[in-house]
Amino acid sequence: MSKVGEVGRVALKASHLDKWFGEGESKTFAVRDVSFEALAGEMLFIVGPSGSGKTTLLSMISGILKPNAGEVFVSEKDLWMLSSNELADFRLNKIGFVFQDFHLFPRLTTAENVAIPLILRRVDWSEAIDTARKYLDIVGLKNKADLPPMKLSGGEQQRVAIARAIAAQPDILIFDEPTASLDGDTGRKILEFVKTEVLNPNRCIIIVTHDSRIFEYADAIMKMEDGKVIGIERVGHEK
Ligand SMILES: Nc1ncnc2c1ncn2[C@@H]1O[C@H](COP(=O)(O)OP(=O)(O)OP(=O)(O)O)[C@@H](O)[C@H]1O
Ligand SMILES: [Mg+2]
Structure with a gap:
């Protein structure tokens, strides 16, 4: 068994x-017999046509949607055998989720948005805001900390969502279509940033995307079709 912190150890x-979904005649598989490993220190891309089960799969591996069968192991624990408290703890502390449409709270400042997971972890308010500012600085948005998200561009809002996801220092970071609503240049900049500043040897990043312009950032690409994995290709850590 490999050690924690070692690049290439199985993170998930x-x-x-x-x-x-459905029963009897109308029963249809969104995800069927999917097995894979995500390694620490890598960016794993999941690609496939619309309706192939990518979001459903992300929801199951991030503790949001319970599978009908199969297991998800993180730190050698079977996620779906955890108690509801342990599962909530996992979602709060181990995993970060960046949604396609960012899910920022419009009435909060960007710093407050980033502080939310810390507040949920019972970090003191002023300390949470200080930490949020630190992460906004990391994503290059120090001077936007006191603005509402509406005043930010799409790429900037995406970076706020990333800052919020990494402020809790998750081991696993999940993006669903991170560049779908961004222009090509902004999308590439975000991926460049994620690869150089957010990825680290202890962290694995799983990205669902249709966007072939960002495939160059992948360490591994897993293809899905009709709910099944049809191939996974590792291209190494040399990038
Ligand atoms: N709650 C649900 N109830 C019924 N069917 C569902 C539900 N969620 C997903 N499905 C079905 O499961 C299949 C896979 O959906 P999923 O959202 O995982 O696809 P996807 O690969 O993420 O697609 P896209 O690229 O369009 O986001 C689809 O046929 C979808 O209609
Ligand atoms: Mg989807």
């Missing part, structure tokens, strides 16, 4: 995951 393992 999905084993024979199934998710179906």
Whole structure:
């Protein structure tokens, strides 16, 4: 068994995951018998046509949606065997999720948005805001800390969502279509930033995307079709 902190250790393992919706005649599989490993220190891309089960898979590996069958292992624990308190703790402390449409709170400042997961972890308000400012600085938005998200561009809002996801220092960071609503240049800048500043040897990043312009940032690409994995290709850590 490899040590924590070692690049290439298995950070997350999905084993024979199934998710179906409906019953009887109308039962359809969104995800069928999906197994894969995500390694620490890598960016794993999940690609596939619309409706192939990518978001459903992300929801199951991030503790949001319970599979009908199969297991998800993180730190050698089976996620879906955890108690509801342990699962909530996992979602808060181990995993960061950056949604396609950012999910920022419009009535809060960007610093307050970034501080939310820290407040949920019962960090003192002023300390949480200080930490939020530090992470906004990391994503290059120090001078926007007191503005509402509406005053920021799409790329800047995406960076606020990233700052919020990394402020809790998760081991696993998940992006669903991070560049879908950004122009090509902004999308590439975000990926460049994620690869150089957000990825680290203890962290794995899982990205669902249709955007072939950002495939060059992948360490591994997993292809899905009709709910199944049809291939996974590792291209190494040399980039
Ligand atoms: N709550 C639900 N109830 C019924 N069917 C669902 C539900 N969620 C997803 N599905 C179905 O499961 C399949 C996979 O959906 P999913 O959202 O995972 O696809 P996706 O690969 O993320 O697609 P996209 O690229 O369009 O986001 C689709 O056929 C979808 O209609
Ligand atoms: Mg989706």
